[in-house]
Amino acid sequence: MSDDRLGLLYTEHNRWLKGWLYQRLGCNSQAADLAQDTFLRILTSQRKTGEKLILERPRAYLATVGQRLVCDYFRRQSLERAYLEMLATLPEGFSLSPEEQWHMRETLLQLDAMLDRLKPVVRTVFLLAQLDGLTYLQIARELGIGERTVKRHMATAFEACILNDVTF
Template sequence: MQIASLYQDHHSWLRQFLYSKLNCQAQAADIAQDTFLRLLNKQASNKLEPIHSPRAYLTTLATGLVNNHWRRQSIEQAYLETLAQQPEHMAPSPEAQQMIIHTLEQLSLVLEKLPQRVRQVFIMARIDGLAYKDIAKKLDISVNMVQKAMCKAILACVEVQSEST
């Protein structure tokens, strides 16, 4: 099925579906467009498989984009709340804020894909500032296990960084 006919046959249905999830016409329209843009990108890179159930396929793609939207909004809100607690003269520029939010979003995606123990170790070390020996004691594992978990987490971050550059 060609994307043009897929767009023509299902775009308004997809927008309505997304509106029911987002309760915002503008966001529904944006995510519907992003869904078809993903299809075009897959087609351009020859990764688009034949689509047998268009609505199910579009629903899956669009739902992933909606989840990304909510994740980004949650990260942005948490960052802005933290920023509001800082003295105004220390606030980064709007461009720097967007870069920080993007970086936090990428970190969130990386952490989400890590095994639970690795994620837990990384957060305890980098966010909570705990020493490896303290993490080992809290989790009842060896310091060597903490070091291995941190290596996995850092490698995952480096891989995402190298993919985006």
């Protein structure tokens, strides 16, 4: 899709997309931000792939891209709430510097994005090991898979962490 075609898509459907997003978010400014992000994602994708995108149903396409961004937004909100709840449980007198808080929040977002790209079974194995502290044998029994398969899934998850430079 050329920039001209994207501009036309924006002109013809931006107002509709903002309304569609507002119905899901209930906030005009957030809907406007995600509408912009939707068009930016399309532009970035087109420039990266160089493919011409011909849209027979542009609103369906925009809604699909927008829905993914809405899901990302709510997932980030959930992570942010969990992070703030964790900070509230810290002992009195213990505080993190703004830089440490930023680093921790960024690490959580990186980890969340990395986990989202994993196959569900790999993600489950990783979370059972890292968050629940289960042994590989316990995970294998719980999921009804072999311990060797658990090790393979953990290797996949750790490789994703390394390739995405996620530090704990």
